[in-house]
Amino acid sequence: MTTAPSPRPMRKDASINRERLLDAARELFAEKGLGVTLNDIARHAGVGVGTAYRRFANKEELIDTLFEERLQAVEAVAREALDEPDPWTALTDYLTRTLQMQFGDRGLHQILDDPTLGDARINDVRTRIAPLIVELVRRAKDAGVVRSDFEPTDVTFMQSAMAPIMDSTRDLAPQVYERYLTFFLDGIRSDDRTFTPLPAPALSSEITHTAMTSRRRSTARRRA
Amino acid sequence: MTTAPSPRPMRKDASINRERLLDAARELFAEKGLGVTLNDIARHAGVGVGTAYRRFANKEELIDTLFEERLQAVEAVAREALDEPDPWTALTDYLTRTLQMQFGDRGLHQILDDPTLGDARINDVRTRIAPLIVELVRRAKDAGVVRSDFEPTDVTFMQSAMAPIMDSTRDLAPQVYERYLTFFLDGIRSDDRTFTPLPAPALSSEITHTAMTSRRRSTARRRA
């Protein structure tokens, strides 16, 4: 699936380097977002820039290659959630799990959130995910476990709202974003209006200050 | 307060241009955020770059000049909120009003949110605001109108969570962010666990797509 049936197979060192580049890219995209340069990736892979550009025409190609699979994983989570009989669990499982994934991979968040990123294949997957979310929300509303004025697009905005929290606390207090997800979920759940115990304590004002100060520059890059 | 008692007053054309620059800066900072360049501002003011740099050493000086007042307005809102006898109204008035201000002024949001921005005077004001928020939250908790595990720093993160929503919908559907603020407030209010009517309908999936696509690049600039 990775290599077309070309006359000659790739030379051994070449394919090793290709893997190294993919690994490095995975790591850097996850940690710093899609803004890292091919030069960064090459250096991280312990390989010359030339090598990087010989294997991938540009960063986009690398992104498309890597994230199709990551997005399919998100799609799979949505499908699994639809197998869950309890509609509230289904919806929250989807949210919790995919946010977890996005928390661990800034690039994944960016490509999920920004429809201008990625090629046709990426778009395909995104297009397949949307109706699954619609269905998850519909079921939850039909079962009366979610307020009736909640809509599928609210899921999208909620995800984008989590991004700055994730980015500012990633290195400092990993699961703080779940605290805010909980507030949000307590604001839309209708079958049980008691408060869910918060999965993480609030940050002290000092740590909050540090978090806001050390926020990583969001390094997304616009499409050419 | 603006001009020191210097030997000669500023020449008339000079002070007119100074005002023009301040107006242009206010407008551009509000609309595009603090990332705009002094050149942008000069052009917008209908004035040469040289003039801009003669009046203000750099963008920072301009920012500090303009935003001290804006931040004081936020402080004033907090103080007014503390005059409000009902603790829930007090807290939500503060949130609603300051978010409204931030919605109308991207620069204000940035400087409120990023402690590395602004000079000592700006920092002073920020330092004065923090304890007011602590007090607003304390009162609400003491009165039992807000869940007991809610903390003042949650206000900070909630504000930063609204930013991407505001930025993606500003030109498309001005008050959508209030919808998400409402979800959030319904998730922390403890005296009344019914749902607050949403101030704005959900965006259609098409409009949401447009919103995510046309999101303005966040143009904050790091300090030197």
Next chain:
DNA sequence: AGTAAGCGGATATCGTCAATCCGCTTAGCT
């Protein structure tokens, strides 16, 4: 052993932004 494939990384190119400089204009004084 020969050679096509691959390699590294210095370097060219581009775009963006900050900041200066200088020839011309004008406000304000006498």
Next chain:
DNA sequence: AGCTAAGCGGATTGACGATATCCGCTTACT
């Protein structure tokens, strides 16, 4: 009315960061 310091515009310079190429050397494979 004439003088001059102050002000003006904006082309230009310089720094920087990112992308992408090029080319002399090396290596895998037959």
